[in-house]
Amino acid sequence: MSSESLATRGGTTSAQVRKDLSFFGSFGKRGLGYPVADLAGKLRDILGLNRRYRLAVVGAGKIGSALVRYRGFRQRGFDIVVMFDSDPAKVGGEVEGMPVRDAERIEDYLTADPVDMGVIVVPGDQAQRVADRLVGCGVKAILNFAPAPLAVPDDVALKNVNLALELEALSFALANR
Amino acid sequence: MSSESLATRGGTTSAQVRKDLSFFGSFGKRGLGYPVADLAGKLRDILGLNRRYRLAVVGAGKIGSALVRYRGFRQRGFDIVVMFDSDPAKVGGEVEGMPVRDAERIEDYLTADPVDMGVIVVPGDQAQRVADRLVGCGVKAILNFAPAPLAVPDDVALKNVNLALELEALSFALANR
DNA sequence: GTTTGTGAAACGATTCACAGCT
DNA sequence: AGCTGTGAATCGTTTCACAAAC
Numbered sequence: 003m004s005s006e007s008l009a010t011r012g013g014t015t016s017a018q019v020r021k022d023l024s025f026f027g028s029f030g031k032r033g034l035g036y037p038v039a040d041l042a043g044k045l046r047d048i049l050g051l052n053r054r055y056r057l058a059v060v061g062a063g064k065i066g067s068a069l070v071r072y073r074g075f076r077q078r079g080f081d082i083v084v085m086f087d088s089d090p091a092k093v094g095g096e097v098e099g100m101p102v103r104d105a106e107r108i109e110d111y112l113t114a115d116p117v118d119m120g121v122i123v124v125p126g127d128q129a130q131r132v133a134d135r136l137v138g139c140g141v142k143a144i145l146n147f148a149p150a151p152l153a154v155p156d157d158v159a160l161k162n163v164n165l166a167l168e169l170e171a172l173s174f175a176l177a178n179r
Numbered sequence: 180m181s182s183e184s185l186a187t188r189g190g191t192t193s194a195q196v197r198k199d200l201s202f203f204g205s206f207g208k209r210g211l212g213y214p215v216a217d218l219a220g221k222l223r224d225i226l227g228l229n230r231r232y233r234l235a236v237v238g239a240g241k242i243g244s245a246l247v248r249y250r251g252f253r254q255r256g257f258d259i260v261v262m263f264d265s266d267p268a269k270v271g272g273e274v275e276g277m278p279v280r281d282a283e284r285i286e287d288y289l290t291a292d293p294v295d296m297g298v299i300v301v302p303g304d305q306a307q308r309v310a311d312r313l314v315g316c317g318v319k320a321i322l323n324f325a326p327a328p329l330a331v332p333d334d335v336a337l338k339n340v341n342l343a344l345e346l347e348a349l350s351f352a353l354a355n356r
Numbered sequence: 357g358t359t360t361g362t363g364a365a366a367c368g369a370t371t372c373a374c375a376g377c378t
Numbered sequence: 379a380g381c382t383g384t385g386a387a388t389c390g391t392t393t394c395a396c397a398a399a400c
Contacts, residue, residue, distance in 0.1 A: 170226055
């Protein structure tokens, strides 16, 4: 498949596809294009997707429970293995078959049974403290849904998702036409 | 408040804050900084946040129902007013008090009761069709959770959210340290 | 003395365009 | 003839640094 057809499918340009791929190596053949199955396999290696990841979700609220229920994560190799909340009414209960553990005991659980990534789904004012504790437990990757900028050490990967902010960006687009 | 303290709170730099604000006008006083309440009000005007927006959610699956339950949207001025699904088992039912309408009748509902934004939470292979129909109903802003690149006219604002992709980015970071 | 607003410089990312391989 | 891989050119964004305003 040519960089041009890959680009069309991915919503980008052929030059972009070639430049991006060339950063990691030379995967295509001139005059022929890229061998798709082969390329996909190599990209999965580069992205570290040929293994499963263990995730802890902190926060059993609306978004947290949706993530536990969402099948897409498991399908792609991301297993939510433990869930925490600080609300006594939720601790001890279940969310879609997943027991809700006491957030005060994060260290106990994650020391006994370490995870690869943490997902923060708590109110903004609690997010930094949760992040600190996850980092303290050796978590090296955090997905943060809380609307607060988190400070983490350089060796911890951090991605932020802010749904309200996405809607506000759409609001701006609508307000300026 | 100075651009420096705004920057610290926002996780950016003072030069960035000043450049970004200067794009829209001159809001501060030299030697003094920015009047916070005043600035916030002006930014809300610029972002079009001094009104409420009506949203349609298409897809009553795991993520779709979480969005309906999530209070953050309503708090920030985004009201989900109608929900659609194509699964006959779901149509006619409710998700957190929100009736689920037949996705085949999107046009009927949105013509009678127009919305400002559409949220697409359907499987990837149905997303483009849903987007086309929303656009046909005059929707000018779309938030897409489906893992598919959508084509929409230039005058329609589009934002994509792909949660699995965020996790894969963390995977890449972990695999390359 | 402090801090903004903004040209200019530096940086990074995208696009161009073509030599070189199939 | 077709398509990659990649330097060079272009474009957009971020950072620098300082005159002007308070």
